[in-house]
Amino acid sequence: MNPKQYIENHKERFLSELLEWLKIPSVSTESSHTADMKRAAEYLCKQLTSLGLERVSVLPTKGHPVVFAQKIINPSLPTVLIYGHYDVQPTDSSDGRTWTSPPFEPVVRDGKIYARGATDDKGQVYIHVKAIETLLNTTGLTCNVKFLIEGEEEIGSPHLGEFVEQHRNLLQCDVILISDTSILDNDIPSMTVSLRGLSYVEVEVSSANKDLHSGVYGGAVANPINVLCQMIASLHDANRRITIPGFYDNVIQLSEEERKLRQVPFDVEEYKKMLGIPDVWGEKGYTVPELTSIRPTLDVNGIWGGFTGEGSKTVLPSKAFAKISMRLVPNQTCDEITALFTKYFLQIAPPSVRVKVTSRHGGDPYMTNTNSMFFKAAEKAYERTFGKKPLYEGSGGSIPIIPMLKKHLGVDAVLMGFGLDSDDAHSPDEHFGLFNYYIGIQTVVAFYEELPNFF
Amino acid sequence: MNPKQYIENHKERFLSELLEWLKIPSVSTESSHTADMKRAAEYLCKQLTSLGLERVSVLPTKGHPVVFAQKIINPSLPTVLIYGHYDVQPTDSSDGRTWTSPPFEPVVRDGKIYARGATDDKGQVYIHVKAIETLLNTTGLTCNVKFLIEGEEEIGSPHLGEFVEQHRNLLQCDVILISDTSILDNDIPSMTVSLRGLSYVEVEVSSANKDLHSGVYGGAVANPINVLCQMIASLHDANRRITIPGFYDNVIQLSEEERKLRQVPFDVEEYKKMLGIPDVWGEKGYTVPELTSIRPTLDVNGIWGGFTGEGSKTVLPSKAFAKISMRLVPNQTCDEITALFTKYFLQIAPPSVRVKVTSRHGGDPYMTNTNSMFFKAAEKAYERTFGKKPLYEGSGGSIPIIPMLKKHLGVDAVLMGFGLDSDDAHSPDEHFGLFNYYIGIQTVVAFYEELPNFF
Numbered sequence: 001m002n003p004k005q006y007i008e009n010h011k012e013r014f015l016s017e018l019l020e021w022l023k024i025p026s027v028s029t030e031s032s033h034t035a036d037m038k039r040a041a042e043y044l045c046k047q048l049t050s051l052g053l054e055r056v057s058v059l060p061t062k063g064h065p066v067v068f069a070q071k072i073i074n075p076s077l078p079t080v081l082i083y084g085h086y087d088v089q090p091t092d093s094s095d096g097r098t099w100t101s102p103p104f105e106p107v108v109r110d111g112k113i114y115a116r117g118a119t120d121d122k123g124q125v126y127i128h129v130k131a132i133e134t135l136l137n138t139t140g141l142t143c144n145v146k147f148l149i150e151g152e153e154e155i156g157s158p159h160l161g162e163f164v165e166q167h168r169n170l171l172q173c174d175v176i177l178i179s180d181t182s183i184l185d186n187d188i189p190s191m192t193v194s195l196r197g198l199s200y201v202e203v204e205v206s207s208a209n210k211d212l213h214s215g216v217y218g219g220a221v222a223n224p225i226n227v228l229c230q231m232i233a234s235l236h237d238a239n240r241r242i243t244i245p246g247f248y249d250n251v252i253q254l255s256e257e258e259r260k261l262r263q264v265p266f267d268v269e270e271y272k273k274m275l276g277i278p279d280v281w282g283e284k285g286y287t288v289p290e291l292t293s294i295r296p297t298l299d300v301n302g303i304w305g306g307f308t309g310e311g312s313k314t315v316l317p318s319k320a321f322a323k324i325s326m327r328l329v330p331n332q333t334c335d336e337i338t339a340l341f342t343k344y345f346l347q348i349a350p351p352s353v354r355v356k357v358t359s360r361h362g363g364d365p366y367m368t369n370t371n372s373m374f375f376k377a378a379e380k381a382y383e384r385t386f387g388k389k390p391l392y393e394g395s396g397g398s399i400p401i402i403p404m405l406k407k408h409l410g411v412d413a414v415l416m417g418f419g420l421d422s423d424d425a426h427s428p429d430e431h432f433g434l435f436n437y438y439i440g441i442q443t444v445v446a447f448y449e450e451l452p453n454f455f
Numbered sequence: 456m457n458p459k460q461y462i463e464n465h466k467e468r469f470l471s472e473l474l475e476w477l478k479i480p481s482v483s484t485e486s487s488h489t490a491d492m493k494r495a496a497e498y499l500c501k502q503l504t505s506l507g508l509e510r511v512s513v514l515p516t517k518g519h520p521v522v523f524a525q526k527i528i529n530p531s532l533p534t535v536l537i538y539g540h541y542d543v544q545p546t547d548s549s550d551g552r553t554w555t556s557p558p559f560e561p562v563v564r565d566g567k568i569y570a571r572g573a574t575d576d577k578g579q580v581y582i583h584v585k586a587i588e589t590l591l592n593t594t595g596l597t598c599n600v601k602f603l604i605e606g607e608e609e610i611g612s613p614h615l616g617e618f619v620e621q622h623r624n625l626l627q628c629d630v631i632l633i634s635d636t637s638i639l640d641n642d643i644p645s646m647t648v649s650l651r652g653l654s655y656v657e658v659e660v661s662s663a664n665k666d667l668h669s670g671v672y673g674g675a676v677a678n679p680i681n682v683l684c685q686m687i688a689s690l691h692d693a694n695r696r697i698t699i700p701g702f703y704d705n706v707i708q709l710s711e712e713e714r715k716l717r718q719v720p721f722d723v724e725e726y727k728k729m730l731g732i733p734d735v736w737g738e739k740g741y742t743v744p745e746l747t748s749i750r751p752t753l754d755v756n757g758i759w760g761g762f763t764g765e766g767s768k769t770v771l772p773s774k775a776f777a778k779i780s781m782r783l784v785p786n787q788t789c790d791e792i793t794a795l796f797t798k799y800f801l802q803i804a805p806p807s808v809r810v811k812v813t814s815r816h817g818g819d820p821y822m823t824n825t826n827s828m829f830f831k832a833a834e835k836a837y838e839r840t841f842g843k844k845p846l847y848e849g850s851g852g853s854i855p856i857i858p859m860l861k862k863h864l865g866v867d868a869v870l871m872g873f874g875l876d877s878d879d880a881h882s883p884d885e886h887f888g889l890f891n892y893y894i895g896i897q898t899v900v901a902f903y904e905e906l907p908n909f910f
């Protein structure tokens with residue numbers, strides 16, 4: 001049987017297995033879900049074992065465990081390490097939107113799977129599981145494969161670095177293959193060739209040793225919320241450039257020619273309409289696709305302080321807090337930018353408050369080697385299944401694990417994403433198209449089929 | 456028996472009755488406490504009835520009810536209307552401090568009553584109840600008295616205006632007497648001669664129609680938190696003056712001479728130490744006592760938006776919110792300032808966001824007539840019980856009810872406060888000194904004794 005026929009014949013089961021996995025609420029950031037994390041890892045192991053993979057195991061880390069499996073068909077052939085994650089984002093939202101159906105009761109509606117983790121990243125991980133199954137049951141593998149599926153991607157992979165160092169031999173490979181990104185549209189295939197890095201910090205501004213009456217003390221005691229706002233505001237200038245000294249020093253400035261090469265179809269009116277925004281925003285002089293890929297950002301992800309309940313309370317609060325993240329581009333590094341931010345933020349604090357900055361997590365930006373045989377095989381695979389060459393795209397998101405894996409394992413990564421930016425990855429009603437799931441499996445199968453042509 | 460002896464003889468009971476009242480969690484801003492509000496009003500009625508007062512009743516409003524009582528000894532004598540409130544602030548705090556003992560299980564520790572409402576305002580209201588009891592059981596009243604004790608002061612008295620209008624005859628009086636302020640210290644008696652007004656608003660800044668992934672969209676979509684911070688920051692200039700056009704137009708600028716007259720003893724180092732602040736803050740050119748009395752302010756009382764939970768979430772939120780209040784001074788008015796704020800805040804909003812401003816509540820600032828017979832009798836009363844003349848003090852707080860009552864009833868107010876600024880009125884561990892409670896009763900008794908001397 002050819003692989004295409006095999007996929008067609010097992011469509012229903014491929015879907016139902018994924019839905020079962022999506023039922024497990026593997027929210028890595030919430031300690032109440034620790035047992036669910038283990039269940040999610042074990043479910044994946046069971047599936048990998050049933051394919052006949054070797055050394056299938058749930059390996060402990062200092063945090064949530066890692067799932068490993070491999071199939072070595074010939075040690076002299078290249079080895080592909082499939083990286084992904086089985087943990088998911090929390091399900092709450094701050095925008096008042098709620099889930100149409102519960103996040104951990106997956107359903108298929110209008111040709112899409114609705115569930116937390118559907119696209120990010122369980123659905124995209126499962127594409128690889130089913131592609132390998134397909135090959136093993138039809139034409140066979142063309143190289144060795146390993147699976148490294150972690151449980152802490154959504155919290156910044158705090159323990160994976162140590163794990164990879166300790167298991168360097170086990171994880172030895174020639175390329176890392178990842179499906180955790182998007183294509184531009186279902187009829188515009190694209191491959192992510194660069195990723196932004198991330199520096200995520202939490203800041204605290206404190207004034208008096210307790211909450212005060214805003215009438216009795218207001219006007220003479222610094223209000224930590226007002227001060228925090230002032231400090232955050234001063235991090236951008238009128239052209240929306242970030243004001244932290246040295247912030248742009250290592251940013252690669254693309255030439256006009258390079259910028260042209262990366263142009264992708266984009267309709268600003270459609271974009272505004274889809275997001276319901278009165279206007280776009282951003283650093284002067286760049287297009288929206290550029291702002292979200294080749295330019296760094298500074299966004300407040302959360303802010304809180306004082307009285308936030310029902311009604312009104314005239315309090316002059318003691319503290320105010322914010323979670324701030326910066327998206328980084330080549331050749332900024334997380335360590336460098338975190339240090340620059342911290343230094344500047346402490347420096348701009350007025351003398352009437354105390355300021356604390358805590359680094360939460362981060363990762364360096366990344367650029368793919370588009371000349372490797374693995375990238376070329378992947379590019380060809382998209383062309384075969386989508387019927388057109390994929391565009392090169394810079395992604396705004398971060399996969400800090402990639403530069404980290406590159407450092408420890410010494411190999412490049414190829415990003416074969418099949419989601420859409422409109423999948424609501426970190427929002428309520430996260431979904432993943434059935435079209436995307438199945439074409440993903442076909443494309444990954446095609447990748448292995450094409451690979452020997454580029455050896 | 457003379458009044459002093461009577462107070463001494465009934466000290467224990469005067470205290471235990473107040474403690475009973477403090478046990479009732481009459482938090483007006485939380486709808487879960489509606490039944491407690493009624494219980495607190497009824498408890499007070501029971502006490503007033505037992506004194507032999509007339510027309511004691513719990514009168515409905517569109518919100519929490521009002522307690523009324525009166526004793527008319529001679530219609531040709533002046534009538535004092537005692538105003539106060541039986542509602543209290545919520546008990547939560549944003550500064551991490553907690554209550555040493557539960558807020559609604561009052562205890563006496565180190566000579567102080569610890570409970571929510573101890574000083575603001577149940578304890579100070581009960582001073583009047585016990586002063587009237589003392590007089591009725593000893594030398595008798597020297598004028599007519601009425602009680603008007605409301606249940607919505609902490610939420611801005613939204614229904615009292617309508618109530619007063621409807622009960623104008625019932626409430627007819629010659630002066631309003633209020634104990635809801637502080638003295639400078641237990642050996643520095645003072646009388647509050649001015650109060651700041653208040654304009655309390657809630658603002659909402661919104662961008663996209665849902666929470667977005669900060670990697671995918673960050674840099675091209677306005678972040679409502681960053682924008683809100685920018686807008687809040689721009690409300691003060693470098694000299695910490697408020698930038699809203701016209702904001703200071705009606706502020707009475709005191710002459711150097713007037714400023715000297717209002718000087719009160721103040722130790723800035725002591726103040727910094729007490730509050731645990733590295734430095735004071737505020738509009739350039741004014742002392743701390745001035746900043747908190749004769750100058751207006753703009754403070755953010757609460758801010759929230761995005762992800763504020765444990766861990767980190769890279770969300771570009773859809774909305775951000777803040778509660779902002781402005782303290783006003785003569786001759787600013789709440790309506791004028793609320794309108795100026797709203798206009799300016801909408802005007803400074805960048806085109807990439809939507810902004811909403813909602814007025815929550817407020818009140819006008821107030822200045823006492825220090826030449827009235829009521830003020831003079833009160834001044835003399837302090838001098839008798841404290842052994843020295845009270846200083847005149849401008850208070851930073853607001854009692855919006857005063858200008859409102861003045862408008863409807865056409866009479867002035869005299870503020871006889873007995874608390875201390877350090878009583879933690881709106882914070883955990885609110886307390887009220889036993890010294891202050893008892894000297895308050897004595898001073899109010901002395902007020903009625905002195906009053907005929909100024910007829």
